[in-house]
Amino acid sequence: MIHKTSWIWDDRFLRHNTGKIQYVFEGGETVEPCDEFENKHRMNVIKEMIEKSGLVHHLVRQSPYEASDEDLLRVHTKNHIGHVQKACEAETREVGPEAYASAETEGIARLSAGAVMKAVDTVMESETISKVYAQIRPPGHHASSDQAMGFCFYNNVAVGAAYAIEHYGLKRVAILDWDVHHGNGTQDIFYERDDVLVISIHEEDYFPLESGQVYEIGQGKGEGYNVNIPVPSLTGDEGYQYVFESIIAPVISQFEPELIIISAGQDANALDPISRLMVTREGFKYMANKVRELAETYCEGRLIVAQEGGYNLAYLPIATMGVIEGLTGVDVNWKDPHVLPHRTTPTALFQAVDNVVNYQKRFWKFAEKESFC
Numbered sequence: 490m491i492h493k494t495s496w497i498w499d500d501r502f503l504r505h506n507t508g509k510i511q512y513v514f515e516g517g518e519t520v521e522p523c524d525e526f527e528n529k530h531r532m533n534v535i536k537e538m539i540e541k542s543g544l545v546h547h548l549v550r551q552s553p554y555e556a557s558d559e560d561l562l563r564v565h566t567k568n569h570i571g572h573v574q575k576a577c578e579a580e581t582r583e584v585g586p587e588a589y590a591s592a593e594t595e596g597i598a599r600l601s602a603g604a605v606m607k608a609v610d611t612v613m614e615s616e617t618i619s620k621v622y623a624q625i626r627p628p629g630h631h632a633s634s635d636q637a638m639g640f641c642f643y644n645n646v647a648v649g650a651a652y653a654i655e656h657y658g659l660k661r662v663a664i665l666d667w668d669v670h671h672g673n674g675t676q677d678i679f680y681e682r683d684d685v686l687v688i689s690i691h692e693e694d695y696f697p698l699e700s701g702q703v704y705e706i707g708q709g710k711g712e713g714y715n716v717n718i719p720v721p722s723l724t725g726d727e728g729y730q731y732v733f734e735s736i737i738a739p740v741i742s743q744f745e746p747e748l749i750i751i752s753a754g755q756d757a758n759a760l761d762p763i764s765r766l767m768v769t770r771e772g773f774k775y776m777a778n779k780v781r782e783l784a785e786t787y788c789e790g791r792l793i794v795a796q797e798g799g800y801n802l803a804y805l806p807i808a809t810m811g812v813i814e815g816l817t818g819v820d821v822n823w824k825d826p827h828v829l830p831h832r833t834t835p836t837a838l839f840q841a842v843d844n845v846v847n848y849q850k851r852f853w854k855f856a857e858k859e860s861f862c
């Protein structure tokens with residue numbers, strides 16, 4: 490079987506307008522220094538990079554469809570959907586904490602969630618395509634069942650995972666969230682379920698401050714199926730590789746998923762304005778390659794990469810190029826012009842990994858400590 494890769498995109502994603510960052514002072518004086526971090530330019534630069542780097546010739550273009558009420562209701566409350574609809578109709582800017590919208594946002598958020606459903610249809614039904622890069626916005630991983638938050642309205646990957654389970658009868662779906670921020674919404678939605686494994690690697694004690702700790706392991710029959718990996722600043726490519734080998738690959742291997750979905754925020758990149766994790770194109774390529782291998786081993790190659798964050802307009806397209814290179818197995822013959830610090834694995838990371846292992850070893854087998862230090 491030929492494992493082709495699909496690229497899902499729609500120009501309507503550009504119509505969701507988050508406006509400008511605003512600093513409002515007493516008396517109403519306002520400073521608007523620049524566009525919000527999550528803006529349409531992010532999508533334009535990724536798209537241009539895919540088209541002009543030649544990657545486009547290795548991808549099959551697909552269009553998304555909108556998620557219906559029924560689709561959203563698999564993971565969101567009726568109240569939440571009603572709130573997002575009404576707030577957008579009324580042109581309320583902040584629909585939830587730091588979730589900025591415009592009049593058209595609700596429909597586009599449905600398209601973003603529907604894109605992951607389209608990706609599920611593709612990997613489940615296509616004879617030739619087993620991998621998908623869904624270039625979507627708004628992102629989704631901070632949206633819980635009943636709240637919009639942090640640029641997210643509907644939880645795209647959760648809508649997709651729930652659809653794969655209900656519509657296609659899958660028993661085990663793994664979601665790996667490598668966005669630099671904790672995927673709190675996804676955790677919240679699947680916290681008591683054992684059919685969706687949620688793994689989030691993120692910068693420790695960052696956003697949201699109240700979640701993402703190692704001791705949040707799931708509840709009830711979901712115990713052990715929520716794995717948080719908070720990592721220290723400057724973790725870098727080697728550090729991510731260490732985490733993949735020590736935790737992510739062994740846990741996914743034992744779970745034996747039938748589908749892997751990535752919450753792919755490339756905001757752990759070395760030049761991102763809102764993170765300090767120093768991952769380069771090579772690091773993202775490594776991660777995508779690794780999950781592709783896992784998908785080929787456990788789920789006939791079925792792998793969906795759904796865009797989440799990533800905010801430096803110069804480096805986001807390069808980091809995402811690394812992801813698509815890993816996903817397709819195609820190397821773009823082009824040298825990254827940025828000189829980035831080469832990080833060695835910090836000692837604090839060993840401690841961070843030990844902490845995760847200590848909380849999860851009841852549920853999963855890990856290699857003996859000596860072998861991964």
Ligand SMILES: [Zn+2]
Nearest residue numbers: 668670754798
């Ligand atoms: Zn993020």
